[in-house]
Amino acid sequence: MSGDKNPSSFTIGNTAQEKGLDYVPECYVVSPSKSSSSGTEKARIPTIDMSRLRMNGNKRSIAIEELGEACRHRGFFQVVNHGISQSILDEALAMAFGFFDLPSEEKLKFKSNDVYNPVRYGTSLKDGADKVQFWRVFLKHYAHPLDAWIDSWPHNPPQYREKMGKYCAQVRNLALELMGMIIESLRISPNRLTPKMDRGMQVMAVNCYPPCPKPEMALGLPPHSDYTCLTIILQSSPGLEILDTDDGNWKMVPELHGALQVHIGDHFEVMSNGVYKSVVHRVTLNSEKTRISIASLHSLGMDDKMETANELIHEQNPKRYKESSFRDFLDFLANNDIADGKHFIDTLKI
Numbered sequence: 001m002s003g004d005k006n007p008s009s010f011t012i013g014n015t016a017q018e019k020g021l022d023y024v025p026e027c028y029v030v031s032p033s034k035s036s037s038s039g040t041e042k043a044r045i046p047t048i049d050m051s052r053l054r055m056n057g058n059k060r061s062i063a064i065e066e067l068g069e070a071c072r073h074r075g076f077f078q079v080v081n082h083g084i085s086q087s088i089l090d091e092a093l094a095m096a097f098g099f100f101d102l103p104s105e106e107k108l109k110f111k112s113n114d115v116y117n118p119v120r121y122g123t124s125l126k127d128g129a130d131k132v133q134f135w136r137v138f139l140k141h142y143a144h145p146l147d148a149w150i151d152s153w154p155h156n157p158p159q160y161r162e163k164m165g166k167y168c169a170q171v172r173n174l175a176l177e178l179m180g181m182i183i184e185s186l187r188i189s190p191n192r193l194t195p196k197m198d199r200g201m202q203v204m205a206v207n208c209y210p211p212c213p214k215p216e217m218a219l220g221l222p223p224h225s226d227y228t229c230l231t232i233i234l235q236s237s238p239g240l241e242i243l244d245t246d247d248g249n250w251k252m253v254p255e256l257h258g259a260l261q262v263h264i265g266d267h268f269e270v271m272s273n274g275v276y277k278s279v280v281h282r283v284t285l286n287s288e289k290t291r292i293s294i295a296s297l298h299s300l301g302m303d304d305k306m307e308t309a310n311e312l313i314h315e316q317n318p319k320r321y322k323e324s325s326f327r328d329f330l331d332f333l334a335n336n337d338i339a340d341g342k343h344f345i346d347t348l349k350i
Contacts (some may be wrong), residue, residue, distance in 0.1 A: 010133055012111050013104055015123045017135045017210045028133045028218045040284070043242055043251030046070035047259070050174075051081040053181055068185030071272075075264040075279035076242055078256055079178070079232075084170045086258055091159075092167035093236050096292045098157035099139060100208040106156055110139065115333045118142040119152045125221075125338065132339045135285050136220045137208040143168040143296070144202035164204070167234075168296065171260075172202050175230050175298040178262065182230070186272055188311045193271070196300045197229065201326050205295040209239060212285040220283030220291075222339045227329035228265030228297045229306070235261070235293040243280040250282070266329075266345040267299055267306040270321040273313060278345055299326045321348045 004025035010016060016025050048070060052063040070077040099107070112120035119141040124134040142149045146165055154160050179197050183190045209220040220239065233240065240253045240261065253261060269278045283293075300306055307323035329344055336342045 010123070012113070012121070012123050013108050015133070015137070017137055017212070018104070018123065020210065022213050024212065024214045024217045025133070027131075028135060030132060030217070030219055030222075040241060040250055040252045042254045043244065045253060045256075046074060046077040047256070048077050048079045048262075049081050050079055050083065050177075064181060064185050067181055068276075071182060071185065071264050071268075071276040074242070075269075075277040076253075076281075077262050078253075078259040079174075079262055080256070080259050082174050082260055084167070084174065084260075088163075088167050088170060089234055089258070091163040092234060092294055093292055095157055095160045095163045096139075096206045096208070096294055097236075097290070099154055099160060099206070100137060100290070100292075102156055106154075107139075110154065115330050118149065131337060132222070134221055134283075134339070135209060135212050135218045136283070137210070139206040141204050141206075142202070143204045144172060144200070164206075167294070168202065168204060171232050171234075171296045172298070174260075175202075175232055175296065178232075179230055179268075179298065182264075182268065182276070186275065186309070186312065188309045193309075196304050197298075200229075200298060200300045200304070201302060203297040203299075205297060207283075207293045207295065209283060209285055209291040209293075211287050211289060213287060215285035215287050218285060220285050223280050223282045223341075224338050225278035225280050225343060225345055226263050226265040226295075226297060227267065227326070227344050228263070228299045229267045229271070230298045231263040231265055232296045232298070233261035233263070233293055234296075235291065237289065237291050239284050239286065239291045240293070241282050241284055243282075245277075252284075265297075265299070266348070267324070269345060270306050270324065270348060271309055273308045273317055274320050275312060275317075299329075302326050320350055322350060324348055 107121050110121035121139050123137050141153050150161050150165050238255045241250045244251050263279050264276050266278045303325050305323040305325050313319045332344050
């Protein structure tokens, strides 16, 4: 245990979470004020029914208002009746479980600590470079255009590309639909932004959180907000917590079978001039079973700058943010440790 204090002792392939250690090494331990609590209360999460948003007339107008309120107050909601079949959701999760069950040498083919790499397997946030390690293993891969990237994805499990690809395509369509509706809820013109979103980035973060022997001592991911316009989460079991800005407490996102979780990201906070807030969230652990989450992260193109909508800048709400791109976020990630409490959105505030 002599190396337990040193994060660099736990490099990809040799981490505590990959090896299934029966104790929590010191470099994984978070301070009590930052750790998770088994008594965390459940968050009250707005549920958005996509079937109502797809109606016409007054019912749709009311649903758009409800969507806007969810973005304004929480920056987080769950969607039901989204149109992605349960079998496609289940198969995507099964492929993720299957990948992380592969022998280490198979997963390590994709090993990379380079945040600019479009397909990479890693641990924690940035492997041994993090001062505090997080009980997480991940596979990230770009997913749009699908035909440009899918051949660089893992070919094991044998149906990974087919099943995960099917989910990626459908969740991207849902994201584009939702982003258009969120722009509509702000009552701003979609003309300038919609074409950029149509050709934008989709990054899949396939996350695995193995059982942790002392889940109250460590975290799967530290508090952060996503850089994206929008993030859509498919999870196998609960573990995601959001920060309730009303009382400053962490709240567990409850399980709603078949629902997908949606985060407003930093770039939509910028676009809305702070009217809609990116949600701060973290990942907690459990000691019983592995949890999988598949995050589909949607942004503009690599170098397309997100800027504040002119219609939302006025005397009462002057411009609050600088413009930025996905590449700007990658530069931030490469040069900062978000476990220290540094947030990309804070670098954009004027």
